Amino acid sequence: MYENGKIELSMGIHNGKREKPIIAYASNLPQGMIKEIECCYDNGWYLAVTYEDGQEAKAYQPGRSVGVDLGEIHTMGAFCENGQALLITGRKVRSLHRLRNKKLTEIQRCPSKCQKGSRQWKKYERAKRYVLSKSERQLRDALHKTTKQFVDWCLAQSGSDVYIGKVEGVQRNTRKKKRANRKQAQKISNWSFGKVKQYLAYKLAQHGIRLKEVEEAYTSQTCPVCQKRRKVSTRTFACSCGYEEHRDIHGARNILSKAVHQNIIPWKVPTKLTYLRIA
């Protein structure tokens, strides 16, 4: 690598001969110690740069506990033991999912006469790869923004321990007959749940905040006051005993309750609700 942004990518040795390096130019390389530069292909060539930003992760310092519930309507719902609650709307993520699926169905209408390996088939395959990689990039971006917002909120609450449900049955109200249609949606939401966790893990670690998984069985369905279970399909979890709470805050608080008290117990009413969305 040179000062002027010129990069020589070593091609290694093939058949005992050292291959000529590939030369690339990059105008805005990140500041810091560059560890690795890879040349990748994803509908066009690009460079993937791995570097040290020089920022050491902060050490863990005991603070407050936070429960997180991941969902469809709100990508993230959170509740801190200080009584503050957070909702980050998933509208953007949802519309990206929808757009992606819509485009995929359009492309998949490849006529039946379209033979595998044929020119037309290749054309459809290319288009499919394009849609997938583009929408994946957009989704990644949206999830990065979402998790960043959460981490900032968490810092403002002096959070030190974050509890998140183990992902299992994501779509809690899946009905059998709708299953086929939803399979694709399920797949993608599992994908984004996994990504959210992955991003959270390293973003929180940077600030010395711990992330732990909690068995989330029934946390969304159980009333913390009378322990009765019910499935919710509306925005509010309302129990016959009179308990009522926004469904995602309800979920996040029950997860926190389970982590801290090993049980789902009635806990503070949120003192403040922060509502965020990503642009």
Ligand SMILES: [Zn+2]
């Ligand atoms: Zn109840």
